[in-house]
Amino acid sequence: MQTRSSETLLRRKFLLGTLGGTTLGLVALAPRRAAAADVTLLETGSSLLYPLFNLWVPKYTAMHPGLRITTQSTGSGTGIAQAVSGVAQIGASDAYMSSPQLKKSPGILNIPLAISAQTVNYNVPGLNDAGIKLSGPVLAAIYSGKITHWNDPAIAKINPGVSLPNHGITPIHRTDGSGDTFIFTQYLSFSTPEWANSVAYGTTISWPPVQGGIGAIGNPGMVQACGQTPYSIAYIGVSFHAQIAKAGLGTALLQNRDGNFVLPNPATVGAAASALEAKTPPDQRISLIFAPGASSYPIINYEYAIVNSRQASPVIAAAVRDFLTWAVDPSGGNAPEFLNVVEFLPLPDKIAALSKAQIAKIR
Amino acid sequence: MSVSQLALEFPRLRGRRIRTRIGWVLSIFAFALVALPLADILILVTVRGISAISPQLFLSATNGISGGLLNAIVGTFVLSGGALIIGVPIGVGAGIYLAEFGTGSFGFVVRFLSDVLTGIPSIVLGYFAYITMIIGLGWQFSALAGAITLAMMIVPYMARLTELSLRQVPLSLREAGYALGAPERKVVFRIVLPPAMPGVLTGALLALAISVGETAPLIYTAGWSNYVWNGKLTHEPIGYLTYVIWSFINQPFASAHALAFAAAFLVVLVVLVINVSARLILFARA
Amino acid sequence: MHTSAFRIGTICLAALIPGMLIAVVLFLALYSWPAINFNGLGFLFRDTWSLGNLYADPVSVHGAQVPIGAQYGILVFIVGTLATSFIALLIAVPVSLGVAIFLAEGAPPRLRPTLSLIVELLAVVPSVVYGLWGVAVLVPLIAHYIAPGLSAVLGFIPFFAGGSPTGFGLLSSSLVLTLMVVPIITATVYSALLQVPRPDKEAAYALGAMKFEVAVRAMLPMVRGSIIGAIILGLGRALGETMAVLMVSGGALNYLPATITSPISTMASFIVSQLDSAEQDPTGMAVRSLAEIALVLFIITVIVNVIARMITKGLHVGLATRA
Numbered sequence: 014m015q016t017r018s019s020e021t022l023l024r025r026k027f028l029l030g031t032l033g034g035t036t037l038g039l040v041a042l043a044p045r046r047a048a049a050a051d052v053t054l055l056e057t058g059s060s061l062l063y064p065l066f067n068l069w070v071p072k073y074t075a076m077h078p079g080l081r082i083t084t085q086s087t088g089s090g091t092g093i094a095q096a097v098s099g100v101a102q103i104g105a106s107d108a109y110m111s112s113p114q115l116k117k118s119p120g121i122l123n124i125p126l127a128i129s130a131q132t133v134n135y136n137v138p139g140l141n142d143a144g145i146k147l148s149g150p151v152l153a154a155i156y157s158g159k160i161t162h163w164n165d166p167a168i169a170k171i172n173p174g175v176s177l178p179n180h181g182i183t184p185i186h187r188t189d190g191s192g193d194t195f196i197f198t199q200y201l202s203f204s205t206p207e208w209a210n211s212v213a214y215g216t217t218i219s220w221p222p223v224q225g226g227i228g229a230i231g232n233p234g235m236v237q238a239c240g241q242t243p244y245s246i247a248y249i250g251v252s253f254h255a256q257i258a259k260a261g262l263g264t265a266l267l268q269n270r271d272g273n274f275v276l277p278n279p280a281t282v283g284a285a286a287s288a289l290e291a292k293t294p295p296d297q298r299i300s301l302i303f304a305p306g307a308s309s310y311p312i313i314n315y316e317y318a319i320v321n322s323r324q325a326s327p328v329i330a331a332a333v334r335d336f337l338t339w340a341v342d343p344s345g346g347n348a349p350e351f352l353n354v355v356e357f358l359p360l361p362d363k364i365a366a367l368s369k370a371q372i373a374k375i376r
Numbered sequence: 377m378s379v380s381q382l383a384l385e386f387p388r389l390r391g392r393r394i395r396t397r398i399g400w401v402l403s404i405f406a407f408a409l410v411a412l413p414l415a416d417i418l419i420l421v422t423v424r425g426i427s428a429i430s431p432q433l434f435l436s437a438t439n440g441i442s443g444g445l446l447n448a449i450v451g452t453f454v455l456s457g458g459a460l461i462i463g464v465p466i467g468v469g470a471g472i473y474l475a476e477f478g479t480g481s482f483g484f485v486v487r488f489l490s491d492v493l494t495g496i497p498s499i500v501l502g503y504f505a506y507i508t509m510i511i512g513l514g515w516q517f518s519a520l521a522g523a524i525t526l527a528m529m530i531v532p533y534m535a536r537l538t539e540l541s542l543r544q545v546p547l548s549l550r551e552a553g554y555a556l557g558a559p560e561r562k563v564v565f566r567i568v569l570p571p572a573m574p575g576v577l578t579g580a581l582l583a584l585a586i587s588v589g590e591t592a593p594l595i596y597t598a599g600w601s602n603y604v605w606n607g608k609l610t611h612e613p614i615g616y617l618t619y620v621i622w623s624f625i626n627q628p629f630a631s632a633h634a635l636a637f638a639a640a641f642l643v644v645l646v647v648l649v650i651n652v653s654a655r656l657i658l659f660a661r662a
Numbered sequence: 663m664h665t666s667a668f669r670i671g672t673i674c675l676a677a678l679i680p681g682m683l684i685a686v687v688l689f690l691a692l693y694s695w696p697a698i699n700f701n702g703l704g705f706l707f708r709d710t711w712s713l714g715n716l717y718a719d720p721v722s723v724h725g726a727q728v729p730i731g732a733q734y735g736i737l738v739f740i741v742g743t744l745a746t747s748f749i750a751l752l753i754a755v756p757v758s759l760g761v762a763i764f765l766a767e768g769a770p771p772r773l774r775p776t777l778s779l780i781v782e783l784l785a786v787v788p789s790v791v792y793g794l795w796g797v798a799v800l801v802p803l804i805a806h807y808i809a810p811g812l813s814a815v816l817g818f819i820p821f822f823a824g825g826s827p828t829g830f831g832l833l834s835s836s837l838v839l840t841l842m843v844v845p846i847i848t849a850t851v852y853s854a855l856l857q858v859p860r861p862d863k864e865a866a867y868a869l870g871a872m873k874f875e876v877a878v879r880a881m882l883p884m885v886r887g888s889i890i891g892a893i894i895l896g897l898g899r900a901l902g903e904t905m906a907v908l909m910v911s912g913g914a915l916n917y918l919p920a921t922i923t924s925p926i927s928t929m930a931s932f933i934v935s936q937l938d939s940a941e942q943d944p945t946g947m948a949v950r951s952l953a954e955i956a957l958v959l960f961i962i963t964v965i966v967n968v969i970a971r972m973i974t975k976g977l978h979v980g981l982a983t984r985a
Contacts, residue, residue: 051606055517055599055613070602083602083613086623087595087938094941100516100599111717113729113944183827188913188927190939213731217939219712220915227828227925228913230935233625241802242828396874400768406760407777410848413841414784417795469675477669478676486676489683491894492963496686497902497930500956503937504686507693528682535679536895540850540888544857561668575853582785589788592904592934621790622905640791647786651779 052332057085058092058105059192060231061129061250062316066105068351069340080332086231090190090216096319097121102333104319107192107250108216109298120322122371123298125315126340127347128286128358130277131196132254133312134262135246136239137163137178141263144276146171148268149204149303149311155246156184156201157208158223163244171268181225183245185238188228190216193235196302196314197248203303204270204311236260248312251277252355269311270303277310282358285309290361297367315364316357322374334375341368418644425641428634438602438615442631445639447604447615451519452643454605455598455616456587458523459530464580466527467534471576472564474535475542476550487539493532501525502593510597517599517613525593530583537582541575542568585647591618617643690957697950698957700726701734705954708735710916713939713948720945727945734951736958741918742926743959745832746907747900749922750839755893757840758847759882765848766855767877778852785845793909796838801910804837805829809923824921830912831923838906843896850895854888855881894966901963904930929959 056066063086070082087095089106096104097118109123133147151167154160160167164177187194198214212218220226229238232250239247240260249257257264266274275281285304293299301313318337324330340346347359360368436444470490474483502525509521545568553563569576599613600623606612620639624632698705700723714732721730765778805828812833816822858881866880882889912925913935919926927935933952940948 053601053603053612081601081603083600085600089938090940090942091938094938098511100510111942111944113716113718113720114942117944181827186915188915188935190936190942213715213717215713215716216942217713217716217936219710219714219733222709222915222917224917224920225827225925226914226917227830228915228927228935230908230913237797238828238830241805244827392872392875396872399874399878400764403760403764403768406757407764407781409757410761410784410841410844411780413795414780414787416799417787417791420795420798421791466675466678469672470679473669473672473676477672482673482676486679489680491898492960493679493683494895494898494902496960496963497904497933497956499904499930499934499937500690500959501686503933503953503956504689508689531682532679535676536891540891541853544853559668560666564668578782578849578853585786585788589786589790591788591790596937618788618790621788621794625794636794640794643788644791647788648783651782651786 051079051081052328053081053083054103054329054332054336055083055085055095055101056103056105057087057095057101058103058319059089059107059316060086060233061089061107061131061193061252062105062126064252065127065316065351065355065357068354069346072351073336073339073346077335080336082336088189088216088231089192089195093319096321099321099325102320102324102329103337106317106319107314108195109300109315109317110319122318122320122322122374123296124318124320124337124341124368124371125297125360125364126318126337126368127316127352127360128282128301128313129316130251130282130310130356130358131193131248131312131314132251132257132277133197133246133248133265133267134236134239134257135265136243136260136262137180138243139178140175141261143175144264144266145175145177146268146274147265148274149201150207153201153205153208155182156186156223156226157212157221158226171274178244180244183225183227183242184223185227185229185235185242185245185247186220187230187235187248189230192216192314193232193248193250194218196300196312199300199302200267200312203300204268236262252357254356267311269307269309270305271307271309273307275308275310277313277356279358281308281310282313285311285313286358286361290364293364293367295367295370297364297371313358320375323376327376330375334372337372337375338369341365341372421637421640421644424634424637425639428638429641433638437604438620438635442635445617445620445635445642447601448617448620448639449642450605451598451601451615452588452617452646454519454614455522455526455594456584458519459526459587460580460584462523463527463530463583464534467531467579467583468538468576470531470535471538471542471579472569474539476560476564476568478539487536490532490535493528494536497592498529498590499592499596501528502596505593506596515610517597517601518608518610519598519605519612519614520609522594522598522614522616525597526587526590529590529593530586533586534579534583537579538572538576541572541579544575545571581650584650588643588647589618591622594619595622687957687960690953690960694950694953694957696726697734697947697954700724700728700947701951701954705734705736705951706740706958707737708733709737709918710735711738713943716942716944726947728947729943729945732943732947734948734954736929736932736955738914738916738918739927739929739932739955740958740962742832742835742911742914743901743928743930743962745919746835746839746911746926746928747897749832749836750843750900751893751897753836754840754843754847754896758844758892758896759851759889761844761848762851762855763874763877763882765852766881767873778849781845781848781852783845784841785849789842789903789905790909792838792842792906796834796906796910800837801829801834803829804831804834804923809833812922821921824923828912828925829923830910831914831925832911832919833922834910834912835907835926835928838910839900839903842903842906843900846896846899847889847892850892851885851889854885858884897966898963901959901966902930903928904934907931908934929955 066084092104092106095101164179195216202209202214229235235247236256288304288306433444437447505525553567601613601615617639624636712733714729720727812822866876908931914925
């Protein structure tokens with residue numbers, strides 16, 4: 014008995030030793046930056062902004078050795094929450110903070126980094142190449158269960174000549190705290206008083222019960238669910254256009270405030286942005302949804318970096334300031350080489366100036 | 377008379393034979409029902425993950441949505457290792473108490489609460505750890521918080537499985553030990569524990585598997601880092617493979633998907649290797 | 663007999679378990695107390711979960727600051743949790759027993775380690791990988807084959823009719839949970855069956871029983887305690903399972919499942935998917951209500967354990983009196 018147990022113990026010690034040694038070896042092998050000068054920043058939040066941050070960070074950290082920036086895709090809600098609590102230095106969000114939130118946590122800056130848009134996509138076999146026209150009221154009715162079939166008269170009315178199938182619609186929404194939900198529901202609220210009074214908008218809302226309605230997580234969750242579910246409809250951030258194309262989803266033409274049906278492209282998004290640019294207040298909390306203009310695309314928004322104006326140390330504050338300043342600069346993060354990949358629009362000069370003014374407040 | 381001839385003469389026997397045959401078929405079918413999805417999972421993960429395997433994977437860290445998995449691999453080792461270091465001694469100790477001395481009401485309470493603890497969703501423990509360690513103690517995202525949370529999850533499993541295997545050891549062995557005048561410590565470690573080691577080891581392996589595979593609690597305690605762990609137990613987030621699986625599959629880039637499947641492949645491979653090694657240990661003893 | 667230092671040592675370690683649990687429960691209860699007050703008993707029976715209008719000023723309702731229109735009800739999630747666990751166990755228990763019997767008695771002894779390894783591997787596959795496989799393979803399978811099949815064969819029962827446009831839902835969640843629970847039950851029952859003393863088995867054979875009958879009629883009852891224990895462990899895993907269910911459940915909100923393929927949400931998956939949204943609520947009532955969900959889930963787990971204990975105790979008493 015004694016020999017056996019010591020044998021086992023020996024074997025176990027050997028295994029543990031090998032494990033430990035391998036770990037230490039791997040750690041030693043890995044290229045390490047100078048420990049003393051390391052500044053570590055954490056960016057977390059919007060899944061819509063995540064692809065862009067992942068293009069920025071490698072480029073920027075290559076220019077600044079000693080700086081470590083970790084990116085995470087967790088949803089706008091988490092981005093705001095962790096920026097406020099200080100766990101993350103930069104919170105990414107498609108939604109600006111609400112007044113009650115700011116009252117609770119004064120000193121949090123909402124800094125636009127770029128302009129993005131959102132598409133409403135659908136998966137209707139046979140019609141995914143032709144663009145189905147949809148309006149805010151129609152979408153509101155779909156998402157509240159009042160319109161249940163694709164060939165509903167309300168949809169047929171705005172799509173003359175299109176043979177819509179007699180099939181149930183499966184509306185897909187985001188379950189996580191999502192900036193995409195925020196801008197989508199703002200579109201529904203601004204265009205449909207009935208929705209505004211009952212459901213309103215937010216990063217998370219109480220979706221009206223629709224039997225069979227699906228909740229997905231993250232933008233690609235939306236793409237996946239829509240792609241796998243015939244006759245479904247979803248709202249997806251524009252930075253996922255490649256995945257949308259790959260999944261073969263259709264993109265809807267949305268009715269803007271002037272009544273025209275438009276697709277998102279630099280022209281229509283730019284038109285919406287310039288219509289509301291002048292109205293942007295110094296704290297830059299403004300909705301760009303349902304902008305006036307004949308060719309304006311109705312669902313566009315500023316992508317925000319939610320940052321606490323008081324950072325843990327001057328060194329960290331400087332690092333955050335430098336990074337964000339680079340990000341909003343047309344020769345830095347706002348250059349076409351980054352924005353074109355995700356189909357975002359650069360900030361107009363006046364807005365970039367406002368952003369820089371806010372960035373300067375970070376101490 | 378052979379059994380088959382008997383069966384013809386006695387209908388009840390024939391009925392029993394038929395039922396027995398059906399029974400075996402059903403149980404083999406049950407096994408297939410279990411083995412086929414496993415095979416499918418392994419095939420899926422291998423086929424999609426192997427395309428991303430390259431030396432680069434093990435030498436560089438994730439860089440946003442591409443790169444390698446070094447930081448995640450090291451992180452998983454550190455977090456699981458830490459969880460075992462903290463959790464196994466506590467769990468086995470508790471299991472020893474339950475099996476050897478836990479016949480009273482305190483033992484009943486510990487046993488009962490141990491089962492209850494296994495039922496707490498991992499996200500609850502993660503959130504609890506977030507509020508108490510990350511925010512409350514100010515550790516920020518840290519390896520230590522992650523390891524402690526994982527340890528909290530594996531202790532009840534270890535305790536119950538240790539107890540169950542110790543219970544299978546016949547009472548006579550213990551009595552012999554005590555009769556020889558051995559103190560409790562010696563009876564447990566030298567006499568009772570060794571034959572139960574296969575069960576305890578299986579428990580430790582299940583615990584390791586749980587640690588390697590957990591995601592929800594680590595999201596709120598270990599956070600995530602694109603950089604290899606620099607040895608700091610607190611105030612420094614750490615990466616881990618399951619985060620890559622969970623999060624990178626949600627990215628629109630093929631490189632991210634490949635990394636996610638590669639990470640899944642690695643996790644499954646590591647866990648397979650652990651299991652096979654455990655079997656080898658167990659059989660070397662026999 | 664004096665208490666040895668060793669015994670005291672093990673007592674201290676064992677005491678950490680109740681200690682941990684008390685800490686978590688205290689935290690949950692204290693943290694969710696304002697929400698418990700605000701939500702009242704209707705929390706369990708309301709089927710609407712609404713965070714209210716987060717972009718308008720909060721109002722004071724029943725003495726607590728909450729967003730306008732905030733109303734928290736978790737009936738949908740309770741039903742989702744119980745339904746998935748129940749269906750998972752319904753399928754898992756017979757399958758696990760079948761596999762355990764096959765491993766212990768039916769398989770050639772040389773093959774046993776390999777075969778039991780295969781079953782154990784199911785236990786070590788991480789939850790996210792199950793979710794990954796669920797989304798990639800199981801969900802389309804349900805959408806294209808299983809759901810229409812169920813509808814064709816059992817369609818006269820409304821619960822099974824209707825097919826599934828998406829595949830996400832109660833069925834996919836339950837099946838994934840089944841796969842996760844089977845290895846736990848099987849491993850425990852298998853090792854218990856292996857421990858059945860040979861004389862007891864031989865006695866059954868001597869009475870003329872066939873191999874399968876020995877396994878089912880003689881050995882299984884002997885390990886009844888292990889079986890119940892294994893089922894509780896399995897149920898614990900099923901009730902608390904988060905990630906895999908999160909990825910295949912369909913994330914239902916504000917409606918109860920009507921068929922076996924309806925989307926659902928479980929309490930655990932809901933907490934994960936809603937935690938960051940809840941943090942958007944400046945009044946904090948949403949996160950406290952989520953903590954209340956965790957508390958409810960915890961209480962359900964306790965109730966389940968109590969019932970299981972009573973069953974096990976009853977069995978032991980029965981066996982004792984028979985002897």
